[in-house]
Amino acid sequence: MAVRFDVITLFPELFAPFQSVGVTRRAFESRQVDVRLWPLRDHAEGVYRRVDDRPFGGGPGMVMLVEPLVRCLAAIRASQSADGAGKLPVLLFSPAGKPLTQQRVQQLAAAPGAVLLCGRYEGIDQRFIDAHVDEEVSMGDYVLSGGELPALTLIDAVTRLQPGVLHDAASHEQDSFSDGLLDCPHYSRPEVLPASAVGVEGGADLPVPPVLMSGHHAQIARWRREQQLAITARRRPELIEAARARGELSKQDEHFLSKLAL
Numbered sequence: 209m210a211v212r213f214d215v216i217t218l219f220p221e222l223f224a225p226f227q228s229v230g231v232t233r234r235a236f237e238s239r240q241v242d243v244r245l246w247p248l249r250d251h252a253e254g255v256y257r258r259v260d261d262r263p264f265g266g267g268p269g270m271v272m273l274v275e276p277l278v279r280c281l282a283a284i285r286a287s288q289s290a291d292g293a294g295k296l297p298v299l300l301f302s303p304a305g306k307p308l309t310q311q312r313v314q315q316l317a318a319a320p321g322a323v324l325l326c327g328r329y330e331g332i333d334q335r336f337i338d339a340h341v342d343e344e345v346s347m348g349d350y351v352l353s354g355g356e357l358p359a360l361t362l363i364d365a366v367t368r369l370q371p372g373v374l375h376d377a378a379s380h381e382q383d384s385f386s387d388g389l390l391d392c393p394h395y396s397r398p399e400v401l402p403a404s405a406v407g408v409e410g411g412a413d414l415p416v417p418p419v420l421m422s423g424h425h426a427q428i429a430r431w432r433r434e435q436q437l438a439i440t441a442r443r444r445p446e447l448i449e450a451a452r453a454r455g456e457l458s459k460q461d462e463h464f465l466s467k468l469a470l
């Protein structure tokens with residue numbers, strides 16, 4: 209089932225490059241992901257086609273006006289209805305939103321789609337948010353100049369989960385967070401790397417961990433799992449607690465963690 213994203217933006221040109229490179233190109237071409245761009249200025253009226261104005265109460269910056277957004281969303285609803293896409297939820301990108309997680313990305317990848325509202329300026333008139341926004345999503349605790357990069361981030365994260373988009377279907381099983389833990393280290397040729405090759409003069413050679421060359425798939429899987437547990441326990445201990453609470457740590461995992469000197 210294709211995932212449809214109706215994107216409300218003042219800068220549609222920001223999205224073009226992602227429709228022609230990498231994994232997202234394949235998904236766009238295969239129409240597994242259907243991104244429709246809705247330039248907000250097309251729905252602004254008057255000579256100056258205003259989409260923003262000064263904030264009541266004073267203060268710096270500008271606020272995005274309600275009317276152009278209402279007209280734009282109405283056009284999107286008409287298009288969704290005409291295409292039989294159903295009324296898709298409206299997501300607003302904002303630092304005040306709920307932090308995006310891989311679990312939410314997986315839910316969106318399995319759903320029909322969403323309207324992605326890309327704010328600019330100081331933000332959006334609260335009356336539009338109260339009336340039409342279903343979910344506020346944050347990419348992190350920092351402030352961007354617009355919601356377009358968050359929208360592209362979400363489209364990328366959802367797109368790479370579409371069947372047939374990644375070269376190796378198993379690839380995203382190994383992703384960080386796909387099992388709630390951070391990913392293990394990865395190595396490729398050469399089997400032994402002279403330290404000088406990474407710019408460390410006079411250092412010892414850098415071999416690939418021998419277990420990865422052993423051909424023992426069970427031992428390799430165990431090593432990779434233990435690497436995930438060690439890296440996650442050191443960098444994001446709260447993810448270990450969350451995996452434990454979900455009952456996703458085996459007795460073997462718990463034994464390894466108990467021996468881990470943190």
Ligand code: 4H4
Pocket residue numbers: 301302303304305327328329330331345346347348349350351352353354355358
């Ligand atoms: C919204 C900027 C609200 C400032 C915005 C404020 C993020 C983020 C983001 C364009 C919009 C910015 N979106 N995760 N982080 N007035 N979006 O910064 O609250 O400071 O998703 S405000």
